[in-house]
Amino acid sequence: MADGRGPAGVVVAAPDRPTSTDATPAPPRRPAGGWWSPRGRERLLQLGFLVPAVAYLLLFFGYPVVQNALMGFQEYTTRTFYTGEAPWVGLDNYVTVISSNVFGTAMLNTVLFTVGSIAGQFVIGLGIALFFHRRFPLSGVLRSLLLLPWLIPLIVSGAVWRWILDQDNGALNRFLGALGVADDPGWLTSTSLALIAVIGVNIWIGIPFNTTILYGGLQDIPQDLYEAAALDGATGWRAFRHVTWPLLRPVVNVVLVLGVVYTIKVLDIILGLTNGGPANATQTIATQAYHLSFKEFRFGEGAAMGNVLIIISLVFALLYLRANRRALAG
Amino acid sequence: MNTRAHGWGYTAIGVLILAVMLFPLYWMLNVSLQPSGSAVGTPWIPLELSFDGYATALREQGRNLVTSLIVALGSVVLSLLIATPAAYALAQFKVRGAGVVLFGILISQMIPGIVVANALYNAYSDLGLLNSIPGLILADSTHGIPFAILIMRAYLLSIPGEVIEAARVDGAGQIRAFVAIVLPMSRNALVTAALFTFLFTWSDFLFALTLTTTETVRPVTLGIYQYIGTYINDWSSVMATAVLASLPAVVLLVVAQRFVAAGVASGAVK
């Protein structure tokens, strides 16, 4: 992150579009001639472009982040809200939380949930994006309607899916029963199926986001590259591997990193569907953190759980982007 | 993988994909038209149509829909005002610490919303910003600004430096170059960022819940919750409100769909 390019966009030079952040080095700290020279005023102006955003971010995110990080080290209960007293307990909260019965399960569920969701959303999203990449009548309208699942309030999606997945009367089981395929599986009531069901619903919610961004990336790949490849005899799958995929990589990065960051803290849909049950089969770190804070009022422990989540996100983002940059450079 | 025109066969497949993806929305519509709003034993097709849910929703939620609209549009304006210059600076200026800022933005996306909401409640309470539209606009922009910066920066990276240099050589100042040259070129990215900011804000529930205490300023996402009570749920009103609440979004999507594709396209690639 030290070279100024940042994690979220890796620079790819497409053949005919040079970018402007190539090899020039960062300017010296203090502009030659001081801050009020023409050069210096220029620098100030440049910083001025950034200041509102940085101020906003510090105000609205900076304080809560610090507050939340500290809460993990304090004994924070309902009493604290009223009296302001929150004795420092060091790592006690983390110890309690990590050694609880449910932590291992929650961790495993979180990993499965995240990996399952991202894999599903991405693959299906890419498939649909590729499909819509062709021009056919009404493709534009259809594509925009696809964004609808993402817009429905989660409380509504949760309720609707609960009915659809109901074991006795839900639309899904009625459908499967009519086909004669399965015998009333307990989607939300069986410890083995619940997590799969929840992942499925999350995939449904996430497909539109993936499709839209990937579609955009596909649109941007110049047509001539495909024609050139076709001349060399590469079409279909080979064209995908050698033309589409490499040029799509940067978009894929954004989609995957943001996807993981958003998915790992998913809360409302799980609460709406199963509340973490049955028997903790769908309990993730995020839902457990919520439960500790707002149901059992053990805010310090809840914050500790939440911080575990943030650390995992961070580690993932760093590792992934580092590996990716290396891959692209090499 | 090319873009030659295909026929209606593809449209049929497209409709099928859409049908599968949108089935739950159909179910939502179905329940909203049921007389008793009972979820169990709901038939596949609403044979007995009942518009009670919609009557209730329109009667009680009309004002909330307008509130949501104002807050969402306001948030779009604010987010673009703050995010676009920042994205430009991060993309085109060689500013030290740009990496730190970007990293900070990524971290901000990892914070649970409720943490931000609680901190804001205290501050707003002291400042008298509770139950105010400007307050909600400020808060909801936390959804839009980080995302907008990331998306727009990616696009702005690909604007050739020469174009801007040319303008500068002709005597335009930084700001002039930005407004007259860069903004028009990045229209698609702007529209995309605006669109997603609108959608994020429109569906926000957390700040609506936390930062209001009366019914005067109540976004429609909170309005829906009114029908989900401590003891009884009135599902047909809930679903009717949800349907009504998605209409503006649907309209926007279909109208702006060209921009969504094209904008995000060049945007996220670089």
Added chain:
Amino acid sequence: MARRGASLRTALPALVAAAALGLSACGGGSGGGGGGGDVTSLRVLDYYNNEPGKSTWGRKIDECGQQVGVTIEREAVPGPTLIAKVLQQASSRTLPDVLMLDNPDLQQIAATGALAPISDFGLSADGYQEGVKNASTFEGQVYGLQPITNSIGLFYNVDILNQAGITPPKTWDELKTAAAALTQGERYGVAFSAIADYEGAWQFLPFMWTNGGDETNIASPETAEALQLWVDLVNSGSASRSVVNWSQADVMEQFKVGNAAMMVNGPWQFPALDEAQGLNYEVVPIPVPQAGDTVVAPLGGETWTIPQTGDPARQAKAAEFIACLNTDENQIALASALTTVPTKTALRERFTTEVPRMAAFTEIVQTARARTGKLGAEWPTAATRIYTAMQTAITGGAAPLQALQQAQNG
């Protein structure tokens, strides 16, 4: 979250936001001015945000407001969001003058010091049902007055039972046989809520308590027997496997459309059930382990408290207001309108005469217990253990006693 005196926390946002918006800090919403002077309005916070509670309580609140000579500023929030709101208000010192709390939450809030004992204002809970009083008591002091209460009982579909020639069950064994006999086709014999939330624990309590189980240590044979009953009902097919995902509202829906012949639920469902055409139902107490036992069911309902707003005049007015809500007449009126039970034991007979349909619940409430009676502020943790064990056992993850032990030690 916590208020730590003057600090950068308030200074920084205040500076920038004020500058940006040109606002002058108007201060928070902490009720009227300082002490002394006449109190002309009271702020009330409750969670009766939809019908029928909203208008019924709305009317009563306005009436009592008029009676004590104030206008009421009322905020009614959705149920699950009340506590979060209370905590926010506690930390920004903007608690209302009158705060309604669900009775098991009172201990938590009282423990913070944010509530004033009602005896400070000359009120007392003498004459109230024992369990109701316990729920509002923290460390020997009473912090709230609860005018109405409810509990849960066994609802049954009169027509279905008559057709099958079955009488409403009184013991566990009768329950099992009746449920088995009534399970036909799409219809289950009995439905209850075993959801992974406090509702699930609440439904389990009468079975646990009546058999001698105790929430301080759930890994006991008595509790295991109660849990075994539920497990047997589900395993034998008399109750749907979906009970682990049903809230009480879902259970009511199942009963309403005839998918369940009997259900465990509370009197707040009467209005919704009455809407169903042709549904003929009655209520009996929940079956007991052995004939002759008395059922011990949990107590529901909300209690009205007086937060420490720092203004004694307002607090005194709030106390008058709460006393008004709790007069004999108002208790009866509220209980009839909302199909619940008055809490003053003396009103019992009168109420049963005036509202015969509530006879079963009035009887159940006599011997009911408060959830927080023994554990106080530790109740939420115990409730979590209960429903975790319950779910593990019902989904076949472990035998009842093991599931309870695991949860107890978790």
